[in-house]
Amino acid sequence: MSPEVALNRISPELRPLLCSVVRNGRVGLDSTNCLRITDLKTGCTSLTPGPCCDRFKLHIPYAGETLKWDIIFNAQDPELPPDFIFGEDAEFLPEPSELPHLVQWDAEDPECLLQLVKELIQQYHQYQCHRLRESSRLLFEYDSLLEDPDYGRSLEIYAGHKNSWTGEFSARFLLKLPVDFSNIPVYLLKDTALDPGEDVALLFVSFEDAEATQVFPKLYLSPSIEHALGGSSALHIPAFPSGGCLIDYVPQVCQLLTNKVQYVIQGYHKRREYIAAFLSHFGMGVVEYDAEGFTKLTLLLMWKDFCVLVHVDLPLYFPRDQPTLTFQSVYHFTSSGQLYSQVQKSYPYSPRWDGNEMAKRAQPQPKIPNNRQ
Amino acid sequence: MAASISGYTFSSVCYHSANSNSDHEGFLLGEVRQEETISISDTQISSAELLQVVEVHNHEPCAQLFSFYNYAGLVNEENLNKILKERRKNVIGWYRFRRNTQQQMSFREQIIHKQLTQLLGVPDLVFLLFSFISTANNSTHALEYVLFRPSRRYNQRVTLSIPNLGNTSQQEYKVSSVPNTSLNYAKVIKEHGAEFFDKDGVMKDIRTIFQVYSALQDKVQAVCGEVEQSERVKEKVQQEVNKLKQQIALRKQKNAEEERRILEAQNPEPLPTPEENTEPPETSLLSLVAFNTPSTPERPGPSANPPAYADLLSLQDNSLLPSSSSPTSAALLPRPQAVGSPGHPSPNPMGLGLGLSVGSSPAPSPSTPYLGNGDGSSSDSLDRQAAGQEDEDEDEDEDSSEYENLVSEVAQLPPVTINVLAQGRPASLSPDGDASARGSQT
Numbered sequence: 039m040s041p042e043v044a045l046n047r048i049s050p051e052l053r054p055l056l057c058s059v060v061r062n063g064r065v066g067l068d069s070t071n072c073l074r075i076t077d078l079k080t081g082c083t084s085l086t087p088g089p090c091c092d093r094f095k096l097h098i099p100y101a102g103e104t105l106k107w108d109i110i111f112n113a114q115d116p117e118l119p120p121d122f123i124f125g126e127d128a129e130f131l132p133e134p135s136e137l138p139h140l141v142q143w144d145a146e147d148p149e150c151l152l153q154l155v156k157e158l159i160q161q162y163h164q165y166q167c168h169r170l171r172e173s174s175r176l177l178f179e180y181d182s183l184l185e186d187p188d189y190g191r192s193l194e195i196y197a198g199h200k201n202s203w204t205g206e207f208s209a210r211f212l213l214k215l216p217v218d219f220s221n222i223p224v225y226l227l228k229d230t231a232l233d234p235g236e237d238v239a240l241l242f243v244s245f246e247d248a249e250a251t252q253v254f255p256k257l258y259l260s261p262s263i264e265h266a267l268g269g270s271s272a273l274h275i276p277a278f279p280s281g282g283c284l285i286d287y288v289p290q291v292c293q294l295l296t297n298k299v300q301y302v303i304q305g306y307h308k309r310r311e312y313i314a315a316f317l318s319h320f321g322m323g324v325v326e327y328d329a330e331g332f333t334k335l336t337l338l339l340m341w342k343d344f345c346v347l348v349h350v351d352l353p354l355y356f357p358r359d360q361p362t363l364t365f366q367s368v369y370h371f372t373s374s375g376q377l378y379s380q381v382q383k384s385y386p387y388s389p390r391w392d393g394n395e396m397a398k399r400a401q402p403q404p405k406i407p408n409n410r411q
Numbered sequence: 412m413a414a415s416i417s418g419y420t421f422s423s424v425c426y427h428s429a430n431s432n433s434d435h436e437g438f439l440l441g442e443v444r445q446e447e448t449i450s451i452s453d454t455q456i457s458s459a460e461l462l463q464v465v466e467v468h469n470h471e472p473c474a475q476l477f478s479f480y481n482y483a484g485l486v487n488e489e490n491l492n493k494i495l496k497e498r499r500k501n502v503i504g505w506y507r508f509r510r511n512t513q514q515q516m517s518f519r520e521q522i523i524h525k526q527l528t529q530l531l532g533v534p535d536l537v538f539l540l541f542s543f544i545s546t547a548n549n550s551t552h553a554l555e556y557v558l559f560r561p562s563r564r565y566n567q568r569v570t571l572s573i574p575n576l577g578n579t580s581q582q583e584y585k586v587s588s589v590p591n592t593s594l595n596y597a598k599v600i601k602e603h604g605a606e607f608f609d610k611d612g613v614m615k616d617i618r619t620i621f622q623v624y625s626a627l628q629d630k631v632q633a634v635c636g637e638v639e640q641s642e643r644v645k646e647k648v649q650q651e652v653n654k655l656k657q658q659i660a661l662r663k664q665k666n667a668e669e670e671r672r673i674l675e676a677q678n679p680e681p682l683p684t685p686e687e688n689t690e691p692p693e694t695s696l697l698s699l700v701a702f703n704t705p706s707t708p709e710r711p712g713p714s715a716n717p718p719a720y721a722d723l724l725s726l727q728d729n730s731l732l733p734s735s736s737s738p739t740s741a742a743l744l745p746r747p748q749a750v751g752s753p754g755h756p757s758p759n760p761m762g763l764g765l766g767l768s769v770g771s772s773p774a775p776s777p778s779t780p781y782l783g784n785g786d787g788s789s790s791d792s793l794d795r796q797a798a799g800q801e802d803e804d805e806d807e808d809e810d811s812s813e814y815e816n817l818v819s820e821v822a823q824l825p826p827v828t829i830n831v832l833a834q835g836r837p838a839s840l841s842p843d844g845d846a847s848a849r850g851s852q853t
Contacts (some may be wrong), residue, residue: 081433086432137483
């Protein structure tokens with residue numbers, strides 16, 4: 039159900055409260071998934087003219103799971119605070135004194151419901167952490183993470199229901215990795231309008247048993263970061279070492295990610311340097327170049343009255359990967375109607391050279407006259 | 412745990428709930444009692460089952476939401492007392508009605524329930540949740556109700572039964588144990604009750620019917636007595652008849668012999684031999700028989716009926732017979748006592764019925780036990796013909812013409828004969844001369 043449809047069916051007095059939930063509602067670490075509303079029903083008699091829906095199901099992403107909570111208002115008494123049914127978590131009973139927005143419910147404040155939900159999530163998190171006590175191993179994991187200031191503050195735990203058949207206990211940990219994405223060149227973070235949220239990297243670790251013998255980690259990146267780092271295939275995190283623990287593993291993953299980010303940043307700078315060097319070497323011969331990402335450069339070079347277009351493509355992991363040179367004729371067509379071109383990859387190149395060096399070394403090529411001549 | 416609610420209370424709660432345009436809540440009043448069922452089976456001595464039965468008699472709806480608790484779910488005892496007033500001690504649970512929601516206790520309901528359990532002091536407070544589900548196009552509405560007892564961790568749901576609702580295969584109307592607590596009803600019953608109930612609280616009709624029954628029973632008992640009497644009379648008469656038959660036979664024999672003698676006398680025989688002395692022993696015997704010797708001819712010949720066993724017994728010991736119970740019961744029917752009849756002791760169908768002279772029953776209790784065979788067959792126990800009784804039998808109207816002649820002849824018999832007869836009997840009866848009781852032989 040789209041948010042707008044939901045808002046239209048809600049009783050007018052309750053609409054402002056739901057607006058903030060549906061439009062801006064992000065609770066928890068996973069800000070990419072926003073709160074959803076489904077199953078709108080009414081508590082009034084069926085003869086009451088609509089819109090008069092006042093009870094619904096709220097889907098809240100939490101620790102890799104989705105909580106489905108029923109929220110019950112009364113359209114005839116819109117100033118009253120709502121009631122909650124916590125779905126399958128029948129034993130979750132927060133202390134009302136820990137919910138200030140419930141005790142001082144203000145129906146005039148549109149943010150009230152959203153704040154109340156956030157407080158409930160906090161209480162829920164504490165409840166889940168309490169449930170971890172059933173497994174000492176997982177409790178240890180949790181405590182060790184909690185002590186580390188880097189990870190302890192942004193942690194979501196979901197202690198799964200015990201499998202009554204096998205007696206197994208499972209848990210899910212969702213951590214926000216403290217990786218700095220701020221230096222990633224802006225051009226890499228495409229379509230910021232669609233994804234105005236924070237750039238996050240979340241590590242999701244799923245423990246399928248209480249003894250942590252089956253551990254499945256997964257890395258979730260916000261879409262722009264994922265794109266900036268080269269797509270989902272570019273990132274493979276190491277498997278969880280058996281017998282290892284999170285407090286060792288998580289920094290590993292963090293480091294990996296940080297390295298990747300650094301590499302991307304450096305690559306950008308390197309490319310910029312390379313293009314700059316080429317520009318200075320072939321200044322008049324430059325047709326065009328990518329001034330944002332520095333990934334392409336086109337030169338028009340002459341060699342003994344023979345003009346040739348040279349396209350230079352710089353790969354993402356530039357210094358490591360060699361740029362591709364494509365020679366394109368300005369005179370001849372191939373049989374398929376394209377300009378005749380030839381790709382040249384075997385030219386002297388070393389990733390350790392700086393841009394100037396590369397530009398110089400790229401010169402001694404047949405058919406490429408130095409325009410200084 | 413079992414729970415029941417009367418039909419009118421349930422419909423009243425539904426009415427209040429369905430007519431509210433929002434959620435609705437209230438309290439349930441009633442009582443909780445423990446029922447203990449003891450079952451005895453072959454495999455074990457006994458097993459007692461304790462069942463807690465919750466009965467909802469009434470309900471107290473709340474006029475609005477949050478009337479006794481605040482936003483945080485904290486119950487205000489003052490407001491609670493204002494709502495419940497003096498009915499507070501009758502509270503056994505509370506209910507809530509919400510439309511289109513799950514059948515599960517919500518967050519606030521759980522918090523309130525815990526507090527109510529403590530405040531009202533009812534450890535097993537129940538919570539009745541009504542849920543009204545409508546389909547999307549409002550074509551079907553379902554009213555669902557679940558009774559919870561949240562104090563338990565498991566088996567929280569209790570079945571709520573509404574008598575006379577649902578099972579249409581039962582034809583009769585079940586009266587539930589839920590009492591009618593309406594004041595008006597009690598007043599009316601009190602006013603008009605005197606027309607139907609007497610001072611003991613028993614319905615008057617019952618007493619009247621019982622009186623009719625008693626009267627009928629009395630009549631039956633009386634008839635029983637008469638039947639018995641007539642049976643005895645009949646028996647005596649039968650004996651007389653038999654006796655007279657014997658006498659007739661005897662007389663015939665005598666007459667025949669006399670005629671023979673006369674004939675012989677008329678035809679003199681030139682034989683004054685001592686053989687005459689041999690003959691007369693026979694005739695003298697006969698004559699003896701006619702006058703003095705009762706024993707031999709009175710021996711019951713093959714023509715007479717064999718003596719009944721009861722007669723044999725009676726000759727030996729009169730006291731043996733009263734212990735037999737079957738003849739007694741034929742004479743006197745035991746009286747089943749009606750329930751609720753005061754002053755009637757419990758019945759005893761055994762022979763004691765004879766001895767009991769129950770208040771209103773004019774049953775005849777004869778002093779002598781019934782000695783006959785019970786079927787009126789002839790018996791030769793002349794012992795029963797105590798002195799004086801035979802004379803009474805003369806007045807009986809036996810229609811048989813055969814005996815009319817004998818009536819006067821019987822009177823002519825000297826009474827001495829009878830006594831002699833009685834004395835001689837024991838010796839003639841036992842072939843081996845043993846006159847001891849033979850009561851144990853059959």
